[in-house]
Amino acid sequence: MATTQAATDTAGGVLPAVPGSPQSGGGVEREFTVKARSQRQQIIRRFLHNGVGMTGLVIFVLLLIFGFLGPFITGKAYDELNRNAQSVPPGTDGYLMGSDAIGRDLMAGIMTGVQRSLFIVLLFVVIAFPLGLLVGALAGYFGKWVDSLLMRFVDLILTVPLLVVLIVVASNFPGSRTPLGVGVILGLFGWLDLARIVRSQFLSLREKEYVEAAHAMGASNSRIIFKHLIPNTLGSLIVWTTLAAATAITLEAALTYLGFGVNGANQTSLGRLVSDGVQAASTRPWLFYFPGIALLVIVLSINLIGDGIRDAFDPSNRRVRA
Amino acid sequence: MFFFTIRRILASVLVLLVSSFLVFTLCAASFDPLAQYYRRQPTPPPAFFDNLREQLGLNDNFFIRYWHWLSGVLTGDFGETINGTPVAEQLGGRILVTGRMIVAAVVIAVLLAVVVGVIGAVRQYRASDYALTFLVYILIALPTFWFAALLKEFVAGGVNDLLGSQVLYTIGEETPGLSLYASGWELWSDRLGHLILPTISLAMLSFAAWSRFQRAAMLDVLGSDYMRLARAKGLTYRRTVVKHGLRNALIPLTTVVALGIGTLFGGAVITETVFVWHGMGEYLLKSGIGQNDINVVLGWLLVSAVFVVVFNLIADILYAVLDPRIRLA
Numbered sequence: 001m002a003t004t005q006a007a008t009d010t011a012g013g014v015l016p017a018v019p020g021s022p023q024s025g026g027g028v029e030r031e032f033t034v035k036a037r038s039q040r041q042q043i044i045r046r047f048l049h050n051g052v053g054m055t056g057l058v059i060f061v062l063l064l065i066f067g068f069l070g071p072f073i074t075g076k077a078y079d080e081l082n083r084n085a086q087s088v089p090p091g092t093d094g095y096l097m098g099s100d101a102i103g104r105d106l107m108a109g110i111m112t113g114v115q116r117s118l119f120i121v122l123l124f125v126v127i128a129f130p131l132g133l134l135v136g137a138l139a140g141y142f143g144k145w146v147d148s149l150l151m152r153f154v155d156l157i158l159t160v161p162l163l164v165v166l167i168v169v170a171s172n173f174p175g176s177r178t179p180l181g182v183g184v185i186l187g188l189f190g191w192l193d194l195a196r197i198v199r200s201q202f203l204s205l206r207e208k209e210y211v212e213a214a215h216a217m218g219a220s221n222s223r224i225i226f227k228h229l230i231p232n233t234l235g236s237l238i239v240w241t242t243l244a245a246a247t248a249i250t251l252e253a254a255l256t257y258l259g260f261g262v263n264g265a266n267q268t269s270l271g272r273l274v275s276d277g278v279q280a281a282s283t284r285p286w287l288f289y290f291p292g293i294a295l296l297v298i299v300l301s302i303n304l305i306g307d308g309i310r311d312a313f314d315p316s317n318r319r320v321r322a
Numbered sequence: 323m324f325f326f327t328i329r330r331i332l333a334s335v336l337v338l339l340v341s342s343f344l345v346f347t348l349c350a351a352s353f354d355p356l357a358q359y360y361r362r363q364p365t366p367p368p369a370f371f372d373n374l375r376e377q378l379g380l381n382d383n384f385f386i387r388y389w390h391w392l393s394g395v396l397t398g399d400f401g402e403t404i405n406g407t408p409v410a411e412q413l414g415g416r417i418l419v420t421g422r423m424i425v426a427a428v429v430i431a432v433l434l435a436v437v438v439g440v441i442g443a444v445r446q447y448r449a450s451d452y453a454l455t456f457l458v459y460i461l462i463a464l465p466t467f468w469f470a471a472l473l474k475e476f477v478a479g480g481v482n483d484l485l486g487s488q489v490l491y492t493i494g495e496e497t498p499g500l501s502l503y504a505s506g507w508e509l510w511s512d513r514l515g516h517l518i519l520p521t522i523s524l525a526m527l528s529f530a531a532w533s534r535f536q537r538a539a540m541l542d543v544l545g546s547d548y549m550r551l552a553r554a555k556g557l558t559y560r561r562t563v564v565k566h567g568l569r570n571a572l573i574p575l576t577t578v579v580a581l582g583i584g585t586l587f588g589g590a591v592i593t594e595t596v597f598v599w600h601g602m603g604e605y606l607l608k609s610g611i612g613q614n615d616i617n618v619v620l621g622w623l624l625v626s627a628v629f630v631v632v633f634n635l636i637a638d639i640l641y642a643v644l645d646p647r648i649r650l651a
Binding site for chain 2: 152155156157158159160161163164167168169171172246250253254257258259271274275278281282288292295296297299300303304
C-alpha cells in the first residue's frame, strides 16, 4: 500500500519537471536524468527534515566557522609565544581557553587543529575513495579470478588491525610526522572496507535488468560501471565517506598519541593537542578538556551527518518524508 | 555441517599461510636487523657486517629466509629478539596479560550491548531510547586514550577518596613484585583493582557500536510476522520478545562480536599504553618497533593474524549453527 503510493508520488514528481528541465536531451536519456534529479531532491528534502542529520550538519558548520574564521576574530596565532601568559587558566587576559606552558593560546591551537584535521580528512578521502571504489568495482563487476585475487588481498591486509598496519608503516616512513604524511598513510590503507562495500553492492547490481539492457545495446564495461552502477551505489559511497572521515580523525589522534603521528616541531593537529593535554590532565586540566571535547564534537557531528544521510538514502524511510 | 566446518578450517589455514608470507615480506622490506649496529660509534668494520649477515642468514634467498622463519614458527620457535631472548616465550606471557583485559571487557560489552540494544528497540522513539542513543553516540565519538585518561585522572581519584583506600589502580597490571611473595586472594584482589579501569574503558568503547547493531537487528525482528503470530497465539509480550525476538536478533551480533575481538587487539594497544600494561600492545611498540626488532614484530603480526582468522572462523561456524540457511549456500 505504502509502496504504491510512493511510486505514484515519484511519477507525479517527474512529469511536471520534464519541460523545464535544462538537460533535455535524447528521449530515454532525458527521462533517466530527470528521474535521477527528482530522486536527489527527495533525498535532500528527507535529509533536511532529519533532525539528527541536521543537528550534526549545523554543529559541523559552526565548527568550520570556528576553525577557519575564528583566528581572524581573536587575532591570536597559535605559534605566537607569550612569555607573560604561560599556563594561564581559561578566561584570563583574553585567553578564553587558557594557554599552555610556553604561552600559546589554546583556542588558537584548537582552531588550527580543526583546520589540520579537515586537511587530513580531505587527503584521506582523496586517496582512499578512488582506490576503494576502483578495487571494489573491479572485483564486484568482473567477478571470478579478479574478485578472488583482489578480495583475498583485502582480507589479508585486514588480518592485522588497521591501527597496527598504520603504526608499522608510519614507523618506517620518515615523512609521516606531519598532517600531510598522516593523511597519505591513512589514505593508502583506509580503503579496504570501502572496497568490500562497493563489491557487495556491485555483485547484486550487475545482475539487474538495466545492466543487461545496457549490455545488449552495446555499452562498454566502463560505461556500465560509471554510468549505471556507480550512481546506484551513491548512497553507500556518501555514507562511507562521512563515517570514514570521522574514523580518520580518531585514527590520527590515536597514531599521534602513540608517537607515530603528527609529531614534528611546529606541527599541530587535534590529536597532537589531545595527546599533549593527557600529559597535563592533573596539573592544567583545561589543556586536557578543551581539545578532547573539540575532537569529540567534530567526530560526533560527522557521525550524525552520516546517519542522517543514511536514513535519507534509505527508500524504506519514504513515509517519514515530510 | 561437518563438511562446512572442515572446508572453513582448510580455507583459514590457507589464509594464514599467505598472510604469514605477506607479513614476512612487509617486515623484510621495512626492517633492517643490522640497523642498530650502523649507529654505533665507532662504526664497526665491514667484516663485522659480513659476518653478521652470514650468521643471520641475510645473504640467503628471500624465500629460503621465509622458509627458515616459517618452519621455526611451526615448531613454536619465533626466533630471538635482538637481546638474544626467545620471542615465543615472551609472546606467551604477553598474550595472557592482554587476554585478561580483553576477555572481561568483551563479556561486559556484549551484555551491555544486548541490554541497551533491546531496550532501545523495544522503546523506540521514547525518552529512554533517545537517552541511550545519545550516550552511545558520545561513546562512539570518544577518542580511546582520552576517555581512558579521563577515567584514570578523575574517576580513579574520586572513587579511591570515597572509599578511603586505594581500590582502583591506574598503572600496571599488578603492584610490582607482588606476585613474588603474595598469592591467593591478596594477589587476585590486587590484580582485580588494576583490571577494573582498563576493562571499563575497553568495554564502554566496544559496547557502543555493538549496541547499535543489536538495536537494528531487534527492530528488524520486532516487525516480523512470526512475532505477530506469537502474540496472536496468546503469548505474553515479554515472552515473545525474549524467546522469539531476542534469539533471532542475537545472530547478527555474534558475527560482529567475533570479528570485533580481532580488532580489539588494536584498541588494546592504546588502552595498554594509557594504563601502562605490559601486554601485547606494549610489546609491539616498545620491544618491536621501538627497538627495530624484526622477529618481535613478525611474531606479533602473526599472532594477531591468527586471532583474527580464528575468530573469523568462529564467526562463520556460529552463524551456520544459529542460522541453518547459511549452510546451504
